[in-house]
Amino acid sequence: DPQIGYDAAQSFTPGGTYQLVNLDTGAVVLSGSAVSWKSGATFDAAGDKAWWFDFSSVTTPGRYAVVDVEKNLRSPGFNIATDVYKPVLKHAMRSFFYQRAGAPKELPFAELGWTDAASHIGAGQDKNARLFSDKNNAATEKDLSGGWYDAGDYNKYTNWHAYYLVALLHAYAENPTVWGDDYNIPESGNGIPDIIDEIKWGFDWLKKMQNQDGSVLSILGLSHASPPSAATGPSYYGPASTSATLTSAGAFALGSKILATLDNPELNSYAADLKTRAENAWTWAVANPNVIFRNNEGASAGLGAGQQEVNDAGRATKKTTAAIYLFAATGSATYRNHVDANATNATS
Numbered sequence: 615d616p617q618i619g620y621d622a623a624q625s626f627t628p629g630g631t632y633q634l635v636n637l638d639t640g641a642v643v644l645s646g647s648a649v650s651w652k653s654g655a656t657f658d659a660a661g662d663k664a665w666w667f668d669f670s671s672v673t674t675p676g677r678y679a680v681v682d683v684e685k686n687l688r689s690p691g692f693n694i695a696t697d698v699y700k701p702v703l704k705h706a707m708r709s710f711f712y713q714r715a716g717a718p719k720e721l722p723f724a725e726l727g728w729t730d731a732a733s734h735i736g737a738g739q740d741k742n743a744r745l746f747s748d749k750n751n752a753a754t755e756k757d758l759s760g761g762w763y764d765a766g767d768y769n770k771y772t773n774w775h776a777y778y779l780v781a782l783l784h785a786y787a788e789n790p791t792v793w794g795d796d797y798n799i800p801e802s803g804n805g806i807p808d809i810i811d812e813i814k815w816g817f818d819w820l821k822k823m824q825n826q827d828g829s830v831l832s833i834l835g836l837s838h839a840s841p842p843s844a845a846t847g848p849s850y851y852g853p854a855s856t857s858a859t860l861t862s863a864g865a866f867a868l869g870s871k872i873l874a875t876l877d878n879p880e881l882n883s884y885a886a887d888l889k890t891r892a893e894n895a896w897t898w899a900v901a902n903p904n905v906i907f908r909n910n911e912g913a914s915a916g917l918g919a920g921q922q923e924v925n926d927a928g929r930a931t932k933k934t935t936a937a938i939y940l941f942a943a944t945g946s947a948t949y950r951n952h953v954d955a956n957a958t959n960a961t962s
Contacts, residue, residue: 618661629684634669637677637691644669704797710782710812711799713762715770715819715836716740723798733842734768735759739849743834746850746917758834758851761819767919768836768845771909772823772858774922776865779816782809783868806878814884817869820862821891828894829854829902830862833909835917852917855907857924859899860932866892867939889943896940896949899933930959 615626634644648665656663667680672694680689712719718732734740740759748754761770762778786793786809793807801811823831832855837847870889873881904926909918924932934956941949 615663616661617656617663622661628665628667629682631683632667633681633683634672635679635681635688637679639676643674643678644672700792700794703792704794707793707809707812708797708799710762710815711797714815715761715763715768715842716759717800723800730841731843733845734836734849736846739847740834740836743849743851746835746852746914749848749850756822756851758819758822758831758849760815760822761834762816763836763842764920768838768842769918769920770819770834770836771918771920771922772820772830772832772855773861773924774920775816775820776858776861779813779820779865780868782813782816783865783872786810786813787872806876806881810873810876810881813869813873814881817865817884817888820865821887823851823858824862824891824895825854828859828891828896828898829905830859830895832858832907833918833922835909850917852907852909852914854898854905855923856899856902856905857922857929857932858907859895859902859905860929860936863892863895863899864932864936864939866895867936867943871939871943892936892940892943896936899936903929903933930956934959 616622616624628648630647632646632648633642635642646667646669648667651657651664651666654663669678669680672678675693675695677691677693679691682688711723712728716732716735719728719730721729724730738744741757742755743758744751744756745754758770761775763769764771764774786807790807793809795805795807796802797808799808799811802808804811820830823834825831832852834849834851836849837845839845866888870885870892873885873888876882906923908914908921908923910916910921934953937949937952937956940946941953
């Protein structure tokens with residue numbers, strides 16, 4: 615019942631009888647009354663008075679609606695089930711498929727209205743990306759195809775990309791049984807949870823960004839158009855940075871630990887490679903603690919849209935975070951000692 619705000623002139627009071635109705639059978643499974651929230655208090659954040667109708671005792675799976683009998687009103691239909699959020703999880707995970715760079719979004723994997731050809735794989739684009747500060751030098755070309763568009767822009771930022779991998783890895787590790795192999799992506803049905811397939815897609819790109827010396831390139835700047843496949847401009851990358859290398863070290867280490875637990879020889883071998891990459895990245899970052907690249911300032915203006923570089927405290931925190939993941943993956947005292955010496959100095 616609106617009290618404050620643009621809709622304050624409107625009003626509502628619930629009827630005396632509320633029912634929970636099974637929409638499949640028409641049966642009334644629960645009757646009761648709506649109870650005022652906090653004895654009729656106005657919720658300041660919304661400017662409304664509200665009521666509860668508690669039907670939490672009903673657990674039988676089905677499709678239901680709440681009906682106000684006297685007012686002849688009903689809610690939208692909704693499900694009661696143990697897996698009621700499964701479709702939400704599936705489609706949230708599928709958003710990564712739509713963000714894949716260099717991959718076609720075709721039927722039946724992409725839904726109508728969202729199809730597109732593979733993007734950024736033309737001449738001078740991701741497969742032949744050049745260093746932004748030496749654009750005319752073919753010797754700087756690298757195949758940096760794959761990965762995900764970052765967000766509203768198509769650029770691929772190493773620091774943030776590595777964090778997405780860490781988030782996905784934790785999501786899997788904390789509840790591995792909820793992830794299906796039926797999310798309608800090209801890898802679905804291969805016996806591996808689709809979240810792991812998507813994680814591998816992300817790591818395939820991050821591996822390309824790592825140099826032979828263990829350092830990790832900071833960014834790949836892409837051209838923009840709508841749809842993404844219409845973008846024809848060149849792709850340019852930024853140099854390695856300490857922050858990108860440390861964030862990648864942590865992601866590589868966590869990936870190696872989690873993928874090694876799966877009953878899949880190919881992924882186990884992949885995990886071993888990630889472990890080596892994590893340690894190589896750490897070694898480079900320790901030897902090069904202050905290599906900074908700001909990807910959208912001065913000479914680099916326009917290479918990126920966002921700014922992913924961090925300050926001294928940020929790099930220190932990234933280093934401790936990487937050490938935590940590396941210790942978990944390797945058991946090496948080198949990383950444990952760093953954590954013990956620095957954990958109380960970590961910043962948010």
